[in-house]
Amino acid sequence: MTRLAGKRCLITGGSRGLGRAMAEAFAAAGAKVAFTYRSDSNDAEAARASLRELGCEPLVFRGSVADSGHVKETVAAITAAWGGIDVLVNNAGITQILPIALLEEADFDAVIAVNVKGPYLFSRAVLRSMIRARAGHILNIGSFASERVIEAPVHYAAAKSALRGMTEALAREVGRYNIKVNLLSPGLLDCGLARMLPKHRVQEYLSQASLGRLGTAKEIAELAAFLVSDDNSFMAAAKIVADGGL
Numbered sequence: 001m002t003r004l005a006g007k008r009c010l011i012t013g014g015s016r017g018l019g020r021a022m023a024e025a026f027a028a029a030g031a032k033v034a035f036t037y038r039s040d041s042n043d044a045e046a047a048r049a050s051l052r053e054l055g056c057e058p059l060v061f062r063g064s065v066a067d068s069g070h071v072k073e074t075v076a077a078i079t080a081a082w083g084g085i086d087v088l089v090n091n092a093g094i095t096q097i098l099p100i101a102l103l104e105e106a107d108f109d110a111v112i113a114v115n116v117k118g119p120y121l122f123s124r125a126v127l128r129s130m131i132r133a134r135a136g137h138i139l140n141i142g143s144f145a146s147e148r149v150i151e152a153p154v155h156y157a158a159a160k161s162a163l164r165g166m167t168e169a170l171a172r173e174v175g176r177y178n179i180k181v182n183l184l185s186p187g188l189l190d191c192g193l194a195r196m197l198p199k200h201r202v203q204e205y206l207s208q209a210s211l212g213r214l215g216t217a218k219e220i221a222e223l224a225a226f227l228v229s230d231d232n233s234f235m236a237a238a239k240i241v242a243d244g245g246l
Contacts, residue, residue: 003229005030008082010074012036012065012122013092015043017191018141021217022089023047025225027056034059034078036070036092065092065118075125084129087228090119090163091141095156097196108155115159116166123170123181131177137228140167142185143193144243160185164239171237180236182227187243189215210245 009026013019014035020043027033033056037044044060051058059078063070078085094114096107119140130136145152146160164183171181188194188205194214206212220242226232227240 003029003225003231004087007031007086007228008034008078008084009087009089009228010034010036010078010085010122010126011089011091012118013038015040015047018186018189018217018220019089019091020047020050021191021221022091022224023058024050024054025218025221026087026228027051027054027058029225029229031087032056032082034061034074036061036063036065036074038062038064038092064114065090065122066113068121071118071121071125075122079129084133085126086130086133086135087137087139088122088126089139089141089224089228090122092118093141093143093159095153095193095196097153100154103153103155111153111155111159112162115156116162119163119166127174127179130179131174134178136177136179137232138170138179138181139224139228140181140183141224142167142183142239144185144187144241144246147185147239147241147243167239168237175236180232182232182235182238182240184220184224184227185239185241185243186220187215187241187246189217189220191217205246208246209243213244215242215244 009031011023014023015037023033023035061074140163143160145157146164167183
């Protein structure tokens, strides 16, 4: 595939799970790929090796998406190497499966910082070159937790709902520059949150979903590759929910 041939793509949280799947899908479609990760160097090196097998030499950066210094340094390094960024995927996210009675203030702050502040910082950092180019895609990775009335951690649902609002507002602000900002909200996948939930909670989800199964990271990654490509020429401020029919 050459859907993303030559596109300069940055994916936050790209060392494992859906982030890695998107990095691989983008590389397979011809993109240049950079990704960030927070702490696990083994995962990052495994992702780097996988991308190299696809003929892509990735740029890899370690740090927190909530750290403005890390964000500025990452975007500056990519811009110096490639001349700009065409695609940003705000994928990095965290949560804990806790009831509000056990939710410490620090836990709430951390989830908001990574899931909301991080996309704000990275979006702000890449927009200058996108505006100059009069083109670009920003794809925020949301969650079914903000789209459906289901049991979800309070701080996680709040963060993903805020990200949905940020997507809509930013899309309207920068659409005049031919920059498309959209939100992709996956359901439970074969990675990430589903592995943290008790088995009975996963079964409850499957019993309500029309397709009766978990999604795969690869399925969502292929959808993301379309959403950030030139084939997606008329979608902005959209909320794409891929949850198996919950």
